[in-house]
Amino acid sequence: MALHESVLEEFGLAPLWVRRGMSAAQESTAEVAVELGVAGSTDQVARRDDPRMAAREASSSVLAEDGRDGVRAAPRTVDARQADSARVQGERGAPVHTDQASPPAETHDRLDRQTPARASDAPPDDDFAWFDDQPVQAPVEARREAPEPASIQTLDWDALSERVAACERCRLCEKRTNTVFGVGDRNADWMLIGEAPGENEDRLGEPFVGQAGKLLDNMLRALTLARDSNVYIANVIKCRPPGNRNPEPDEVARCEPYLQRQVALVKPKLIVALGRFAAQSLLKTDASISSLRGRVHEYEGVPVIVTYHPAYLLRSLPDKAKAWADLCLARDTWLAAGGAPSNAAK
Structure with a gap:
């Protein structure tokens, strides 16, 4: 079994991914990125959905960790990784890659500008700064409704x-x-x-x-x-x-x-x-x-x-x-x- 196939099997991802139209997959992965707060362009998220790209990145991540730690304990078991993946899927309703590194800060900024504001982004209840934009005086039409006293x-x-x-x-x-x-x-x-x-x-x-x-x-x-x-x-x-x-x-x-x-x-x-x-x-x-x-x-x-x-x-x-x-x-x-x-x- 090739190295990338063994890694996919270890993560429980080999039988889950079927490529049916890249445009639809890119849209779904963009939505997943917005929901999870993961910054980056649609193309970057789409590459992670590709089984071959995921296997290559996962194997690189494992090798890099082994090279840095040297005498580190063995990687987490398959059961533990699958449990983490199931927990995240239950909370978000979408598949999650636990080994994905955080994107750079400039990618966050770009994604924030492209993504419309959600209700959760609204200011807290005690934030009254938005009142500053309100007019200080009542509109002229409202003031004219009050009758002037007769001379x-x-x-x-x-x-x-x-x-x-x-x-x-x-x-x-x-x-x-x-x-x-x-x-x-x-x-x-x-x-x-x-x-x-x-x-x-x-x-x-x-x-x-x-x-x-x-x-x-x-x-x-x-x-x-x-x-x-x-x-x-x-x-x-x-x-x-x-x-x-x-x-x-x-x-x-x-x-x-x-x-x-x-x-x-x-x-x-x-x-x-x-x-x-x-x-x-x-x-x-x-x-x-x-x-x-x-x-x-x-x-x-x-x-x-x-x-x-x-x-x-x-x-x-x-x-x-x-x-x-x-x-x-x-x-x-x-x-x-x-x-x-x-x-x-x-």
Whole structure:
């Protein structure tokens, strides 16, 4: 028996290999190489499937091992080799050559590039690196689905009141109890504008309540006016500043569109600015209240008269006469703008 035939018989391979078409054998051996992680080209694997080539390589491997070890123990028995071969075949479902040496590293790289990725090659569950490719912001189409809030200058009374009640345009919303929208006749000729809500206004949600509110009502009654019939009252700021401090410029700027819309809805013939801060905010000036009194100004095309705040008049009684003079100027300005006087407040 020739040497190569004895080696094949020893490995149990002689009766197993039948050459039926090299192309089919090459495809099957390529698949076996991919499954076992054996790198190398299809031609190299096909040569190992050839019985004559396998016998030649096996005999060379045995001789090389004997030459290196010298006094090594005898090669593994046929039974042991057959057991190993059966175990590998059971795990992989394909014949395995146990004596095949590992291919070089460059062959691995070439085979990896040619072989499509398998599910087992996916990153582990805790590998989140693939999230880096996701867009940081939502797509433009998704962002456009969220409706834009309507412009303040297009709101009616009810929508404007709801917008103010839910307003968070500045930090004053953090400490407020209630927003103070306004009160009175929404079709009035007279519109009175104060600074900002105080403690009582914040608690009740209505402007000019308490002692200052009572004094203002008495002043209006002298002119046959009343807040619930022919006057509308509002503030520059709709939320109470903590500690009754003066509002900051950015707070005024964020809240002013609400007041502008209120003026546009009321369409008054006259505005009375109550106090220094209200006058400076409406007229966009730093001038003192004493220099602003006694003259007719303008806001959004409406005549403006400046006078003292009722809370100030409670602390400075002599200035009540000056405030009455301001109200008389306001009445004359209103009549000149087409106002019709009434005999008594409704």
